[in-house]
Amino acid sequence: MRALGIILAGGNSNRMRELSNKRAVAAMPVAGSYRSIDFALSNMTNSHIQRVAVFTQYNSRSLNEHLSSSKWWDFGRKQGGLFVFTPTITNTNSYWYKGTADALYQNIGFLKESHEPYVVIASGDGIYKIDYNRVLEYHIEKGADITVVCKDLAGDPAQLERFGVIKTNEDGQIKEFEEKPLVADSTVASIGVYVVRRRQLIELLEECAREERTDFVKDILIRHKNVKKIYAYKMDTYWSNISDVDAYFKTNMDFLNKEIRDYFFKQYPDVYSKVDDLPPAKYNRGSEVNNSLISSGCIINGTVENSVLFKEVFVGNNCVIKNSIILNDVYIGDNVYIENCIVESRDTIRANSSHVGENGKIKIVVEKNSRYIL
Amino acid sequence: MIKKEMIAMLLAGGQGSRLGVLTSKVAKPAVSFGGKYKIIDFPLSNCINSGIDTVGVLTQYRPLRLNQHIGIGIPWDLDRNIGGVTVLPPYEKSTNSEWYTGTANAIFQNLEYMEYYNPDYVLILSGDHIYKMDYEVMLDFHKTRNADVTLATINVTEEEASRFGVVLTNEEGTITEFEEKPVHPRSTKASMGIYIFSWPVLKDALQQLSEQPACDFGKHIIPYCYNNGKKICAYEYKGYWKDVGTLHSYWEANMELIDIIPEFNLYEEFWKIYTKSDVIPPQYIADSTKVEGSIIGEGSEIYGSVYNSVIGAGVTIEEGAIVRDSIIMNGTVIGKNTEVNKSIISEYVKVGDNVVLGAFDEVENKVAPSIYAGGLTTIGEYSIIPDGVKIGKNTAVFGETKESDYQNRILASGETLIKVGELS
Numbered sequence: 001m002r003a004l005g006i007i008l009a010g011g012n013s014n015r016m017r018e019l020s021n022k023r024a025v026a027a028m029p030v031a032g033s034y035r036s037i038d039f040a041l042s043n044m045t046n047s048h049i050q051r052v053a054v055f056t057q058y059n060s061r062s063l064n065e066h067l068s069s070s071k072w073w074d075f076g077r078k079q080g081g082l083f084v085f086t087p088t089i090t091n092t093n094s095y096w097y098k099g100t101a102d103a104l105y106q107n108i109g110f111l112k113e114s115h116e117p118y119v120v121i122a123s124g125d126g127i128y129k130i131d132y133n134r135v136l137e138y139h140i141e142k143g144a145d146i147t148v149v150c151k152d153l154a155g156d157p158a159q160l161e162r163f164g165v166i167k168t169n170e171d172g173q174i175k176e177f178e179e180k181p182l183v184a185d186s187t188v189a190s191i192g193v194y195v196v197r198r199r200q201l202i203e204l205l206e207e208c209a210r211e212e213r214t215d216f217v218k219d220i221l222i223r224h225k226n227v228k229k230i231y232a233y234k235m236d237t238y239w240s241n242i243s244d245v246d247a248y249f250k251t252n253m254d255f256l257n258k259e260i261r262d263y264f265f266k267q268y269p270d271v272y273s274k275v276d277d278l279p280p281a282k283y284n285r286g287s288e289v290n291n292s293l294i295s296s297g298c299i300i301n302g303t304v305e306n307s308v309l310f311k312e313v314f315v316g317n318n319c320v321i322k323n324s325i326i327l328n329d330v331y332i333g334d335n336v337y338i339e340n341c342i343v344e345s346r347d348t349i350r351a352n353s354s355h356v357g358e359n360g361k362i363k364i365v366v367e368k369n370s371r372y373i374l
Numbered sequence: 375m376i377k378k379e380m381i382a383m384l385l386a387g388g389q390g391s392r393l394g395v396l397t398s399k400v401a402k403p404a405v406s407f408g409g410k411y412k413i414i415d416f417p418l419s420n421c422i423n424s425g426i427d428t429v430g431v432l433t434q435y436r437p438l439r440l441n442q443h444i445g446i447g448i449p450w451d452l453d454r455n456i457g458g459v460t461v462l463p464p465y466e467k468s469t470n471s472e473w474y475t476g477t478a479n480a481i482f483q484n485l486e487y488m489e490y491y492n493p494d495y496v497l498i499l500s501g502d503h504i505y506k507m508d509y510e511v512m513l514d515f516h517k518t519r520n521a522d523v524t525l526a527t528i529n530v531t532e533e534e535a536s537r538f539g540v541v542l543t544n545e546e547g548t549i550t551e552f553e554e555k556p557v558h559p560r561s562t563k564a565s566m567g568i569y570i571f572s573w574p575v576l577k578d579a580l581q582q583l584s585e586q587p588a589c590d591f592g593k594h595i596i597p598y599c600y601n602n603g604k605k606i607c608a609y610e611y612k613g614y615w616k617d618v619g620t621l622h623s624y625w626e627a628n629m630e631l632i633d634i635i636p637e638f639n640l641y642e643e644f645w646k647i648y649t650k651s652d653v654i655p656p657q658y659i660a661d662s663t664k665v666e667g668s669i670i671g672e673g674s675e676i677y678g679s680v681y682n683s684v685i686g687a688g689v690t691i692e693e694g695a696i697v698r699d700s701i702i703m704n705g706t707v708i709g710k711n712t713e714v715n716k717s718i719i720s721e722y723v724k725v726g727d728n729v730v731l732g733a734f735d736e737v738e739n740k741v742a743p744s745i746y747a748g749g750l751t752t753i754g755e756y757s758i759i760p761d762g763v764k765i766g767k768n769t770a771v772f773g774e775t776k777e778s779d780y781q782n783r784i785l786a787s788g789e790t791l792i793k794v795g796e797l798s
Binding site for chain 1: 408409410448449632634640641646647648649651654655656657658659660661662663664665666667668669670671672673675680684685687
């Protein structure tokens with residue numbers, strides 16, 4: 001219990017296009033049976049962080065529903081627990097969270113009343129496994145004021161414009177930090193996970209608030225990079241951020257790769273999620289499934305190829321689903337053709353229809369037809 | 375003072391010896407069913423879906439797996455401040471310590487547990503049937519009939535009736551006569567082993583018959599109540615109910631789940647069946663495979679072909695393997711190019727490469743012809759089957775077997791190979 005955890009899950013991203021109409025990015029379904037925030041929550045619990053606060057703001061109904069019980073991540077404890085903080089009106093403040101630092105400042109009471117010496121701050125849209133204790137040990141060993149977890153994205157430099165890009169000296173201390181540069185001169189990106197001493201954080205936040213500054217990256221990290229010792233902890237295992245339709249699509253498809261599946265699903269520690277008590281998936285006669293992930297509660301009568309089907313998807317007779325992601329509880333009528341699509345959850349796709357994402361662009365299908373109920 | 379209108383007592387102590395190697399190490403209620411479930415999930419889910427939040431589970435035979443499964447009852451929402459699920463094993467007393475000697479004796483030994491909750495009614499259940507039933511409707515029936523005891527009955531065929539206790543009723547549903555396993559049954563209303571007792575009636579009967587050796591509900595308590603002029607009613611249940619007492623009926627009940635719209639439908643939103651799920655990830659179906667007419671549990675990885683089968687969670691079926699008409703339980707691995715025909719493979723079994731299960735012609739089992747029948751091949755939990763062996767029909771294998779255990783790599787139909795290792 002050296003650290004308490006904070007997960008910033010308030011964000012929306014217009015890069016998610018229609019998918020963000022319904023929910024915050026942290027509540028996006030990922031890899032068939034999970035939600036994005038499960039990864040940060042599981043990392044916290046697997047790192048023995050028992051007191052975790054989730055900050056929500058944008059369209060949080062879906063997220064709140066997912067977090068309705070803390071037991072799935074083992075946070076149902078007498079010591080610590082899972083806290084969900086939405087903005088509230090107080091006698092000194094009547095604004096929404098104006099930025100990440102402001103969100104933390106508005107809940108500074110939580111930080112002040114805690115006893116853990118350190119704070120781990122994570123975002124709810126990263127897909128990765130990490131032992132935060134390793135980062136904490138590195139933080140202590142380096143005598144850092146703030147440690148930023150980083151990942152070298154040399155393999156996919158186009159992604160860099162979405163993240164903070166850093167440069168360090170040989171010791172790992174961050175010397176340059178640029179937020180979302182159009183042209184980056186480094187390939188190392190911050191993944192939005194920070195370790196900081198609790199009292200240090202309180203001090204920084206109060207200073208920020210006095211000057212009416214609101215952003216953790218701009219107003220704390222970048223502004224203090226020459227004053228405070230900010231270190232980079234480089235992770236070399238899988239990491240992906242889903243807050244962009246193409247990245248979201250690719251991340252889900254990554255799970256068709258056995259190595260990635262084994263890493264997340266079979267290697268200890270596990271990733272936890274809310275248990276939905278759905279029956280096993282069912283493959284009726286005439287079903288033809290190849291290289292796909294199928295979740296519990298699905299019923300399949302047609303053809304599914306190179307796709308990820310989330311929970312409770314019904315696929316009708318003679319359907320063909322290729323290279324697509326079908327979110328939870330979608331009903332697909334007979335003779336439907338779907339290719340290069342993301343189908344929004346609870347959709348009902350009419351029989352004999354066709355949806356194709358042209359020219360390699362992913363089409364997002366939102367169809368609110370009334371469902372024929374047997 | 376604590377007050378619960380109705381509490382349930384779930385009898386889960388039996389071995390279910392007709393399930394052969396499946397119950398060598400676990401009690402029958404802890405045997406898997408339908409891929410991800412255990413048999414006890416059905417009565418437990420029925421309880422919570424019927425609004426019963428206080429359940430005593432009576433265990434005796436090999437309770438470890440059952441205890442681990444039930445825990446504090448979280449999957450069924452039976453983790454309660456007052457009530458919830460309580461596992462009740464037999465315990466030592468200052469005088470007259472004994473095991474549970476019969477169904478009613480087990481309940482008698484837990485009189486204190488029931489008294490604590492101050493119930494008006496007590497529901498007696500057994501942990502080895504597959505069904506969905508609203509016990510609240512049965513309780514309403516019990517109340518409107520002013521019954522002292524209500525027992526649930528189901529219509530069976532005349533041949534089947536001689537395996538059960540059957541009842542004769544008048545037109546109001548009051549029971550007028552009993553027949554226990556009659557040779558020539560005069561009724562087809564079979565008792566399902568589900569009883570609602572008004573608490574004072576049950577308490578009195580249990581105390582009066584406390585000296586009765588192997589005191590049993592069907593044989594002693596119900597006749598006692600009847601002879602003392604208590605009103606006993608039959609509640610006719612019309613839904614799906616399956617007694618998976620034998621390997622063949624167990625296999626059949628599983629196979630029925632894969633029908634297009636099975637009689638026992640797990641996919642109904644209403645009346646969910648809950649279970650402890652350790653495995654959450656989706657399942658992966660690889661390229662150039664064929665999966666048809668099957669249900670498959672979470673986190674399984676299918677690289678081979680699966681036809682008409684029930685596959686549990688976390689199962690791996692390797693390239694080239696073909697599984698037909700079989701039940702494969704959680705965590706089992708089927709090796710490359712292995713052929714599995716009409717088999718029941720228990721949990722965490724390792725079947726090697728190029729193995730054939732369910733080979734050769736059918737021959738009656740030499741050791742236990744009444745158990746290992748119907749052309750099934752049954753493999754007990756944590757068994758190991760070496761590469762390249764052929765195993766026939768009506769066979770049972772249990773334990774870590776090696777190639778030297780098989781003659782010319784063959785276990786002929788009708789043979790039994792039980793080689794229990796250090797786990798026994």
